[in-house]
Amino acid sequence: MSQVRVLVGTKKGAFILTSDAKRQKWQVTGPHFAGWEIYHLKGSPVDPDRIYCSQSSGWFGQIIQRSDDGGQTWHQPGTPKGEPGGSAPGSEGMPQGESNKFAYDTSHETGRPLTTHQWYDGTQHPWEFKRVWHLEPSLSDPDLVYAGVEDAALFRSTDGGKNWHELAALRSARGDQWSPGAGGLGLHTIVLDPTNRNRMYIAISAAGAFRTDDGGQSWLPINRGLRSQYIPDPDAEIGHCVHRIAMHPKRPGVLYMQKHWDVMRTDDEGGNWVEVSDNLPSDFGFPIDVHA
Numbered sequence: 001m002s003q004v005r006v007l008v009g010t011k012k013g014a015f016i017l018t019s020d021a022k023r024q025k026w027q028v029t030g031p032h033f034a035g036w037e038i039y040h041l042k043g044s045p046v047d048p049d050r051i052y053c054s055q056s057s058g059w060f061g062q063i064i065q066r067s068d069d070g071g072q073t074w075h076q077p078g079t080p081k082g083e084p085g086g087s088a089p090g091s092e093g094m095p096q097g098e099s100n101k102f103a104y105d106t107s108h109e110t111g112r113p114l115t116t117h118q119w120y121d122g123t124q125h126p127w128e129f130k131r132v133w134h135l136e137p138s139l140s141d142p143d144l145v146y147a148g149v150e151d152a153a154l155f156r157s158t159d160g161g162k163n164w165h166e167l168a169a170l171r172s173a174r175g176d177q178w179s180p181g182a183g184g185l186g187l188h189t190i191v192l193d194p195t196n197r198n199r200m201y202i203a204i205s206a207a208g209a210f211r212t213d214d215g216g217q218s219w220l221p222i223n224r225g226l227r228s229q230y231i232p233d234p235d236a237e238i239g240h241c242v243h244r245i246a247m248h249p250k251r252p253g254v255l256y257m258q259k260h261w262d263v264m265r266t267d268d269e270g271g272n273w274v275e276v277s278d279n280l281p282s283d284f285g286f287p288i289d290v291h292a
Contacts, residue, residue, distance in 0.1 A: 009038030016071045042135045047142040054132040062131050063100055064161050077161035102129050102155055105168035115171055118179040127151045136190035148187030152178060152204045167216035177238045181205035189245045193252050206241035211270050222270030243286045258288040
């Protein structure tokens with residue numbers, strides 16, 4: 001009988017819940033990393049024992065943890081086992097090594113980030129790394145994983161989280177016009193297309209949704225049909241506060257979006273969006289998922 005696993009991140013640690021297909025009884029382990037703020041947990045669809053974790057602390061900063069045994073032990077990728085941050089149940093080692101370094105792509109002339117982004121008051125503000133909001137393992141390679149961060153940028157690791165490199169073409173897609181939402185300028189959603197390995201969707205608060213069809217070399221804003229009353233041009237291509245995107249598991253061209261006020265749907269890979277929230281008790285929310 002197949003096993004069901006639920007990964008839960010909280011402000012005070014991570015929990016792993018497992019059950020059989022009937023889901024009548026559950027086994028709970030945790031809290032892992034007790035007292036730490038867990039921004040995201042995600043298991044590899046290729047290797048069921050591989051789990052990636054983003055934990056954050058105001059004191060120690062951002063830490064990436066990885067488990068290769070289903071959550072029994074954890075270590076910071078690239079840190080030798082047995083050292084602080086190495087493999088141990090509930091390990092809370094200090095941040096060290098390349099796995100915790102997220103460096104924005106910089107200009108060779110100035111040594112500064114290639115662009116600035118818009119601040120709350122409309123002025124330009126330098127890019128500053130704060131935390132990892134989202135981890136998305138590859139659908140075919142357990143060592144390939146993407147990270148969405150704040151300030152909004154997309155990073156990729158090809159060695160199981162040991163080293164991270166920015167896919168800087170995303171911020172070149174009018175990143176100077178992106179501005180933070182109430183919770184910050186976070187890249188919080190990464191969706192991989194199971195039928196096209198080069199296609200990926202991402203969402204940013206408050207910039208909107210974007211799609212790449214060439215593995216991240218170029219990006220297209222996909223916000224046609226979205227309307228937001230709080231920006232000067234409610235039909236603008238950039239500036240919408242998207243909260244989450246979810247893909248239909250059997251029809252990858254169909255996606256649903258929870259925006260700041262509306263629930264939207266697209267049937268053409270984000271080419272056009274229509275509102276589908278007319279009969280909901282509230283059109284405001286954060287998570288959205290598709291059951292099919």
